[in-house]
Amino acid sequence: MPSPQSAALKAHYEATVAVLSAAPDIDLALRRALLDQIHLVTGEPTxxxxxDVDAGARPGMWCEPEDGDQDGVIVYFHGGGFVVQSIHSHRKLAGHLAKAANRRVLLLDYRQAPEFAYPAPIDDAQATYTWLLDQGFESAHIAFAGDSAGACLALSTVVRLRDNGIELPAGVLGFSPWLDLESLPGTLDSNEQFDALAKRPLCEDMAAAYIQDTGAAADPRANPLRADLTGFPPVYMTASDIECLFDNGERFAERARQAGVDVTFVVEEGQQHVYQFMAGRAPEADRSVADAGAWLAARLGSPTPARV
Known part of the structure; x- marks a missing residue:
């Protein structure tokens, strides 16, 4: 049974959708400002x-736990369908994850659609990874993490790195991953009545904004569900059984296992999309972030000190 505290996320999503439904032609800047308010449901981590940091080609934000291990690093890609949300909407969530993993988190301000379509976000992610390597971080002590579209970006960047013969990060974490840019039938439809936010129209609109005229919805370089997963690092994913994107993580986990990848897929009951936003306020989110942080810490180990 979901905790009473977790209901606040559904209420927030419902209020956001009500505003967007009442003003379907709202300016993109205002839409982004509205969706950035998701940070209000997250407790402030102590x-x-x-x-702020110039992370190579793009700005970013370091989230650093007190007395944390300063060697390993987690690169976090925020969600928002490649269109909305930002490092500011995700600052507190990233701070909770940094504290749970006892590692600094680098929140990346990657370019967004529709101004910058595929593959611009992947270009930015690769550039930041290269920047970290140039700063002295070892690939074995860098991990990727992200929620929703940010999880898609994390996995797509690993595909790019692998195909280019670049050493891969130590692991990939995905909260409520949005991977199906084709919007195929499945829980996108069957869970529609339970999910307060990530429904088919929204997913289709954001996928169209990201892909545009590139025709890459089914391209393995953009869609991790179409990618060859051979050689992937360990992957840890979470999703709620009632969210529309539930089967994105389920399908990826099955394909990863078939490719011999060390994959963990954790299912939470009765929660909303990226329920980890309730960190600091709801027990389900706190437990999930703690488990994810422990998994990341185990992947990162004790590297050679970097210069950052």
Missing amino acids: GVTYR
Whole structure:
């Protein structure tokens, strides 16, 4: 049974959707400002500091736990369908994850659609990974993480790195991954009555904004569900059984297992999309972030100190 505290996320999503439904032609800047308000449901993590950084080609934000291990790093790609949300909407969530993993998290301000379509976000992710390597971080002590579209970006970047013969990060974490850019039938339809946010029209609109005229919805370089997963690092994913994107993680996990990838897929009952936003306020989110942080810490180990 979901905790009473977790209901706040559904209420927030319902209020957001009500505003968007009442003003379907709302300016994109206002739409982005509205969706950035998701941070309001997240508790402020204690013992974490934040500072801006020029992460190579793009700006970013360091989320650093007090007395944390300063060697390994988690690169976090925020969700939002490649169109909305930002490092500011995800600052507190990233801070909770940094504290749970006892590692600094680098939130990346990657370029967004529709101004910058595929593959611009992947270009930015690769550039930041290269920047970290140039700073002295070892690939074996860098992990990728992200929620929703950010999880898609994390996995797509691994596909790019693998195909280009670049050493891969130590692991990939995905909260409520949105991977199906084709919007195929499945829980996108069967869970529609339970999911307060990530329904078919929204997913189709955001996929169209990201892909545009590239025709890449089924391209393995953009869609991890179409990719050859051979050689992938360990992957840890979570999803709720009632969210529309539930089968994205389920399908990826099955394909990953078939490719011999070390994959963990954790299913939470009765929660909304990216329920980890309730970190600091709901027990389900706190438990999930703690487990994810422990998994990341185990992947990252104790590397050679970097210069950042």
